Amino acid sequence: MSGPSGSGTPGDDDTGPVQDAVRRPTLAVWKFASCDGCQLSLLDCEDELLTLAHAVRIANFTEMSRAKVAGPYDVSLVEGSITTPDDALRIREVRANSRLLVTIGACATAGGIQGLRNFAASGAYAGTVYAHPEYINSLDTSTPIAAHVNVDFELHGCPIDRHQLLEVITATLAGRRPVIPGHSVCQECKGRGTVCLLVSGGTACLGPVTRTGCGALCPAVGRGCFGCFGPADTANTSSLAAQLRRQGMARVDVSRLFRTFNAGAPAFLEESVAQGGSLPVASSVSVRPGPPPETP
Amino acid sequence: MTHGSNSPRVIGVEGISRVEGEGSLRVEVHDGTVTDVALEIFEPPRYFEALLVGRHFTEAPDITARICGICPVAYQMSACAAMEDACGVTVDEQIGRLRRLLYCGEWIQSHALHIYLLHAPDFLGCADAVELAELDRGVVERGLQIKRTGNMVMETVGGRAVHPVNVRVGGFYAAPEPAAVAALIEPLTRARNAALDTVEWVAGFDFPQVSGDYRFVALRDGDRYAIERGRPASSEGLDVSPAELADLVVEEHVARSTALHARLGGRDPYLTGPLARYALNAGTLSPLAADAAARAGLGAVCTNPFRSIVVRAVELVFACEEALSLAESYTVPPRPSVPVTPRPSSGTGATEAPRGLLFHQYEIDGSGTIRWARIVPPTSQNQLTIEADLRRVAQGALELGDDELQWRCEQSVRNHDPCISCAAHFLDVTVVSS
Secondary structure, three states: OOOOOOOOOOOOOEOOOOOOOOOOOEEEEEEOEOOOHHHHHHHOOOOOHHHHHHHOEEEEEOOOOOOOEOOOEEEEEEEOEEOOHHHHHHHHHHHHOEEEEEEEOHHHHHOOHHHHHHHOOOOHHHHHHOOOHHHOOOOOOOEOHHHOOOOOEEEOOOOOOHHHHHHHHHHHHHOOOOOOOOOEHHHHHHHHOOOOHHHHHOOOOOOOOEEOOOOOHHHHOOOOOOOOOOEOOOOOHHHHHHHHHHOOOOHHHHHHHHOOOOOOOHHHHHHHHHOOOOOOOOOOOOOOOOOOOOOO | OOOOOOOOEEEEEEOOOOOEOOEEEEEEEEOOEEEEEEEEEOOOOOOHHHHOOOOEHHHHHHHHHOOOOOOHHHHHHHHHHHHHHHOOOOOOHHHHHHHHHHHHHHHHHHHHHHHHHHHHHHHOOOOOHHHHHHHOHHHHHHHHHHHHHHHHHHHHHHOOOOOOOOEEOOEEOOOOOHHHHHOOHHHHHHHHHHHHHHHHHHHOOOOOOOOOOOOEEEEEEOOEOOOOOOEEEEOOOOEOOHHHHHHHEEEEOOOOEOOOEEEEOOOEOOEOOHHHHHHHHHHHOOHHHHHHHHHOOOOOOOOOHHHHHHHHHHHHHHHHHHHHHHHHOOOOOOOOEOOOOOOOEEEEEEEEEOOEEEEEEEEEOOOOEEEEEEEEOHHHHHHHHHHHHHHHHHHOOOOOOHHHHHHHHHHHHHOOOOEHHHHOOOOEEEEEEO
16 A cells, blocks of 8 residues: 555556566556546446456556556556547557557447547537637547557447456456357347337337347337447348338438447448448548439 | 755646546646646547537437446436427426436446545545555445445436436436336445445545635525536525526636636636535435534535535435435336427526536527537536635645645545546646745
8 A cells, every 4th residue: 555655656657576476467448538438337347346456457547546557568448539649649559568458339449429520521520619729639530449559359339338348358368259249239139028119110220230238228118229339240231221211211310320429330331321421521531432322 | 845946846647547537737836835736638529519510409318428427317317408498398297206316326326436436545545446445345345335226226217327228308218117116225225324334434534624715506406405407506696597507607718628617707716516516405405414414524514625525425325315215206107208399499408417517508400400519517617616726735735745745636636526528528637846
C-alpha cells in the first residue's frame, strides 16, 4: 500500500521488478473515444472482480486505479475509436507495448456511433457543437482500432457482454482462442422460444443479420433488434433489407436502421449505402459500392 | 519545500484516474499563492448534438445513452422527457413509477461504484479498491453487492445494465413481470441495510476542512426527492421550468477543454449533484435516510466537498428504500407506453443524473426528424465550480509535499464524481508553483 506521500502516483511508473512470488500476467485497459461502458463491464463483474485482480496484475486501468505499472503488458483491452491525431499515435504505442491486444465494443471494432461523422462534410460536426472549432484537434473520421494497428481479437457489442469479456480474458490467459459465437440473434430467439417479431408482427428487426451475444434481449421485450453487436459472421443483409422493404419500410428508414453503433462495420455500411444512405466522405473510410438504387 | 522564487511550483496530473473519461489537472503556485488552476478535458469530442440531426425522434434515448456507460438511464430519461414535452404527451402515473424504479437502479449502481471503487480509496490512502480489499475485503464486497443490486434493478426494468434496451419515448417496450420485480425485494432490502452501514463507514473518514461558497442548482419535485422529473431550483431562490433553465444556462467554449463551461445567466458558476440536491431537497428524504444523515452529522446543508461521499451514501440509502417501496407496490401498468405522435415543435427534458442535473433540448419536425439538439451534462455545469474548489483546496494545502498535494488535488476533482465522457463535448490534473 502506498500512502498519499508514497510511490505509485500517476506518472511515476513502477519500473521495478514484479514482486509477486509467481509472476502474474499483466492486464492493461486503454480508452479512446467511447462512453466507458465497455470498461465498466469489467467493474460490473462484481462476483469475479477481486478474484480476477488476484489472477492478473491490473497494470494500467485509469478508471479504476491511480497506480500505473510500465509496460510491456501481457494483455491490453482497448475501448474506443480513433478520432484525433494524438490518439492515432497513442494506439501505436499501446500496440508496441502489448503482447496481445483485444478490442472491446462497437467503438473499438467499428468506429461507434461517433462514426456517423464519416458521412458528414469535413468540419461540419465540430462547427455544430463548438463555438470555436479551431480549439478542437479532431479528425474528420472515427475509425476502428484495426484500421490502425494489428488486433489479436475483437469482442463486439454496444456494450459488450461481461460474460463474454470474462471468457476472452480467461481464454487469453489460458493461451487458447476465446469461444465467442458468431451466429445471429435470430438463432438465439429460437432457443429462448421468443416468437419472431419480424414474421408474426412485421416489426423491423435486425436479428437475422446481427451477431448474438446480448441474449436476444430486445425481441424478448417485443422490440426489434437494433444491431448493438454488429453483423453476424454470415449476414445476408440484402435479403433482410428486401423483406423490410416488402413490409412497407421506407428506404431511408432501412438505411438508418443499419446506420447506428456499428455503422462502420462493412456488412452494415454496405447495406446502408445500398439503401440510399450517403457514402462516407473521408478517404480513409472505404466501402464497396452497393447495387444501383431501385427505381421507385 | 524550497522552490526557486522565479520558477512556479506546478502540480499536474495527466490523466486523472478513478473518474469516468479523460481529463487532466494543473495547479500553478507563485510565491505561496495559487495563481492558476485548470481542469483540462481532452476526452475526444464525439459530436452527439451534430449526429442526432437527421435521426428520428424515437432514436434519441438509445443514441444519447451511448454518451455515458455509467449513467445511460439519465440520458434516456432526459431524452424521453424532452421528446414527450415536444409532442405534448404526459406518461401514465404507473409508467412514471417504473421509470423512477429504473432510475433508482442507476443511482444505486453509480453511487456504489463511486463511493467504493472510485472515491473511498483516497480517504484510506489506497491506489484503488483492489488495494482497499487487501485491507478490508468485506467492505469492498459490501460495496460490490450494493452495486450488483443496482444492476439487477436496471436489468429487470431496463433489460440491460449498460445501455438498457427497454426504454422508449412514451414509456417502455414491455412492463416487467410481477414475479421479476418481486425478486428484487430481498436484494434491495439487503442493499438498503448495507447502504446504512455505508453511511456510518464513510462518516468516520478524515475530511480536510474546506468549505465552498456554492450556488446550488437541482430539480425540485414537490414532496418527493427529485430524480426523474422536477422543476429547476437554486439556493438563491430560482424556480423555473426546464425550458427556462435552458435559456438561462449559457455555455462558453474555452481552449483548454472539449467540454463547454456553463454559467447561469451567462455569469455565475454553479454546482449540481448530491450536495445541491441535499441542500435543496433534504426535507423530502425518507425518515430512514434523513436519520442516517443526521447521525452522520450532515446538518441542513453540506458545503465541505470532501463530505460529498457522505451525502452520496445518504442518497444511496434513499435510492434503495425508494426502489424497495416501488418494487413492493408494483402492479403491471395497464399499458407499457403511451402513444407519441410527432409534431413540429421543440421540447426540453431535465432529470437528476447521479452526478447532477442533465438537460436535453430538441427541435423536431412533423415527420419526427430531429432538426436541432442541445445536451448539457452535469460535468459541464460543474466544471467552473470544480476549478474553484481546486483553487481553494490547493491554497489550503500548500504545506503538503508535491506528491501529497497532487493526490489532494485529484481527490478534490473526484469529490464531484465528474463524468468526462459525458462532458466532451469534455478532464487532466497539473499543480505549477514558485
